[in-house]
Amino acid sequence: MFEPLLWNLRDQGLSVGLGEWRAFLNAMEQGLATNVDDLYRLGRAILVHSEAHYDLYDLAFARTFAGLTTDPRLLKALEEFLENPEKFEEGREFGKHGFASMEEMLEAFMKTLDQQDERHSGGNRWVGTGGTSPWGTGGRANQGIQLGPQGGGKSGVRLAEDRLWENYRTDRVLDVRDFAIALKALRQLAREGEEILDIDETIDATANNDGEIDLVFKKARTNRVRVALFMDSGGSMYPHTELVSRLFTATKQAKGFKTFDSYYFHNCIYQHVWTDYEGGERKESGKVLEQLTADHRLIFVGDASMAPWELFTKSAALGLPAPSGLDRLGMFSKKCPAAVWLNPDAEKLWDHPTVSAIGRVFPMYPLTIDGLKRAIKHLRAPH
Amino acid sequence: MSFRRFQGTPTYVADEGLMASVDASLALERPLLVKGEPGTGKTMLARAVAESLDRPLLTWHVKSTTKAVEGLYTYDVVQRLNDSRFGGKDISNVRQYIHHGPLGKALTAEQPVVLLIDEVDKADLEFPNDLLRELDEMTFFIPELDETVKAKHRPMVIITSNAEKDLPDAFLRRCVFHYIEFPDRDRLRRIVHVHHPDVDKKLLDVAMERFYKLRGVEGIRKKPSTSELIDWLLVLSRAGLKAEDVDARVPFAGVLVKQEQDKDLLERLKQRMGFKF
Numbered sequence: 001m002f003e004p005l006l007w008n009l010r011d012q013g014l015s016v017g018l019g020e021w022r023a024f025l026n027a028m029e030q031g032l033a034t035n036v037d038d039l040y041r042l043g044r045a046i047l048v049h050s051e052a053h054y055d056l057y058d059l060a061f062a063r064t065f066a067g068l069t070t071d072p073r074l075l076k077a078l079e080e081f082l083e084n085p086e087k088f089e090e091g092r093e094f095g096k097h098g099f100a101s102m103e104e105m106l107e108a109f110m111k112t113l114d115q116q117d118e119r120h121s122g123g124n125r126w127v128g129t130g131g132t133s134p135w136g137t138g139g140r141a142n143q144g145i146q147l148g149p150q151g152g153g154k155s156g157v158r159l160a161e162d163r164l165w166e167n168y169r170t171d172r173v174l175d176v177r178d179f180a181i182a183l184k185a186l187r188q189l190a191r192e193g194e195e196i197l198d199i200d201e202t203i204d205a206t207a208n209n210d211g212e213i214d215l216v217f218k219k220a221r222t223n224r225v226r227v228a229l230f231m232d233s234g235g236s237m238y239p240h241t242e243l244v245s246r247l248f249t250a251t252k253q254a255k256g257f258k259t260f261d262s263y264y265f266h267n268c269i270y271q272h273v274w275t276d277y278e279g280g281e282r283k284e285s286g287k288v289l290e291q292l293t294a295d296h297r298l299i300f301v302g303d304a305s306m307a308p309w310e311l312f313t314k315s316a317a318l319g320l321p322a323p324s325g326l327d328r329l330g331m332f333s334k335k336c337p338a339a340v341w342l343n344p345d346a347e348k349l350w351d352h353p354t355v356s357a358i359g360r361v362f363p364m365y366p367l368t369i370d371g372l373k374r375a376i377k378h379l380r381a382p383h
Numbered sequence: 384m385s386f387r388r389f390q391g392t393p394t395y396v397a398d399e400g401l402m403a404s405v406d407a408s409l410a411l412e413r414p415l416l417v418k419g420e421p422g423t424g425k426t427m428l429a430r431a432v433a434e435s436l437d438r439p440l441l442t443w444h445v446k447s448t449t450k451a452v453e454g455l456y457t458y459d460v461v462q463r464l465n466d467s468r469f470g471g472k473d474i475s476n477v478r479q480y481i482h483h484g485p486l487g488k489a490l491t492a493e494q495p496v497v498l499l500i501d502e503v504d505k506a507d508l509e510f511p512n513d514l515l516r517e518l519d520e521m522t523f524f525i526p527e528l529d530e531t532v533k534a535k536h537r538p539m540v541i542i543t544s545n546a547e548k549d550l551p552d553a554f555l556r557r558c559v560f561h562y563i564e565f566p567d568r569d570r571l572r573r574i575v576h577v578h579h580p581d582v583d584k585k586l587l588d589v590a591m592e593r594f595y596k597l598r599g600v601e602g603i604r605k606k607p608s609t610s611e612l613i614d615w616l617l618v619l620s621r622a623g624l625k626a627e628d629v630d631a632r633v634p635f636a637g638v639l640v641k642q643e644q645d646k647d648l649l650e651r652l653k654q655r656m657g658f659k660f
Contacts (some may be wrong), residue, residue, distance in 0.1 A: 020556060041400045046559055050560070050562075
């Protein structure tokens with residue numbers, strides 16, 4: 001009877017497995033939920049494993065059970081089913097709600113769901129991207145949804161509709177800590193640090209030495225990854241200033257890498273890069289390139305959108321022909337194959353000539369937790 | 384409302400969602416994974432559950448160097464090596480060098496216990512996976528003794544995480560999950576009353592106003608938590624301050640704001656727009 005919830009959860013992209021679903025049904029059998037509120041909380045505790053998914057759960061729950069509210073008989077039946085499943089199964093209870101059988105009740109249930117779907121495709125989107133969802137704050141009261149115990153506390157569907165967990169979704173933008181944690185995942189440990197006692201080897205050596213203790217040492221593990229970060233501080237990045245400053249904080253905190261350097265550029269990499277955000281000290285980008293090694297991991301952060309000439313023109317400095325911005329990026333990517341570009345703009349804005357051109361040089365990821373994870377995964381892969 | 388096995392304790396205020404999660408964890412015999420920002424009472428929860436179920440609490444504090452097997456047992460091989468060379472002891476009895484870790488103790492305990500695995504995300508990324516089988520089946524094997532240890536009583540396992548690292552999917556699927564939200568004003572008021580039953584109502588009103596305002600400051604790195612509010616109220620009342628004193632200025636702000644960067648931020652806000660802190 002609860003299967004529609006499972007399918008709605010999976011529709012929302014939550015990979016609820018059979019194990020969890022059975023645990024959920026098991027908990028229901030044990031009588032842990034006797035009303036819709038309990039059902040909401042119980043389902044969330046067992047079927048969802050991250051606060052980032054609470055919002056998706058809310059959407060799925062609202063979608064599943066809001067359908068019930070259009071038919072008060074169904075709601076009543078559901079609540080009584082929760083109250084006493086065994087009694088309900090015996091079939092005596094259906095008549096009370098105007099249903100001939102469990103099958104008929106389920107049919108009515110599925111029908112309301114279908115109607116829900118029709119309305120869904122009719123234009124009122126259930127899953128809102130920009131506030132167009134009917135589960136926002138605006139319209140829901142007009143639908144007259146009233147579910148769960150009267151008076152005192154919010155009903156499960158109400159809780160679900162309030163979407164209190166929207167801010168916990170992973171497609172939100174990053175804060176300092178998220179970035180610092182993601183950078184941590186980039187570490188690769190190698191034995192090349194100080195000497196520590198190797199107990200296993202010591203035992204072997206001691207045994208081979210007729211019990212005379214023979215101490216064996218090994219090197220402690222240290223991180224051997226080198227990272228260079230290049231951040232755009234150009235004009236079109238202005239809306240992302242806050243984000244860039246968070247990244248800056250995170251990079252300052254980054255510890256444990258063999259080397260970690262950060263540079264700033266405007267729009268694209270030209271003859272110089274800057275070593276601090278305010279645009280103080282600058283360094284020739286040729287020098288920077290020279291000092292990079294093939295196993296450096298490069299992370300570029302920028303919106304990659306600029307006037308085409310800013311990327312494609314071979315600018316001349318001191319009368320000598322100089323490579324275009326795109327050429328320079330190409331040189332970096334050639335020297336350091338493990339490189340990614342993180343774009344703070346939403347992916348729908350990427351359809352732009354300079355963005356696609358840069359996207360062909362570096363794999364481009366959105367600057368969200370999800371995007372960052374994929375980027376780090378790419379950087380960790382062997383090149 | 385259904386019958387709840389866990390309803391909080393006189394000193395621990397739990398919300399409905401949390402109670403439901405604890406009950407689900409008990410009923411399904413699955414570990415309860417608790418996440419939430421620091422100071423929302425994750426660790427306290429284990430104490431409260433142990434108290435309300437009247438079971439002993441065992442705690443395993445996880446550190447960045449902790450290995451899964453250490454929770455089960457450690458084999459003090461260095462001691463044995465030392466005894467073999469210098470001690471007059473009989474070293475053929477390996478058992479005396481095997482020491483149970485917190486999980487091992489929880490499984491061998493004579494009565495059901497509550498086991499808290501605190502800050503599981505501090506350890507290596509693979510750490511939770513290494514515990515899967517043991518948490519599922521509540522048995523483990525000690526190769527040194529050629530012996531399988533079986534749980535006499537299935538412990539109630541509570542695992543806390545600060546979300547520093549992602550936990551593996553297979554591990555998550557076996558847990559009942561609960562995210563402890565920062566308490567709203569009503570619940571916070573109840574929590575404060577548990578700790579300071581005699582707090583002056585006007586002082587509490589003003590202090591809470593300040594507290595939530597501070598938490599709402601854009602860009603603050605470490606939001607003050609419940610425990611900091613409780614400490615602050617204690618300091619305020621010990622110093623004999625009244626609501627008016629707190630309203631005009633903010634004494635002992637250092638109890639609430641600890642990060643150097645946050646202090647600088649508040650200082651700047653104060654100068655720029657007269658923000659009271």
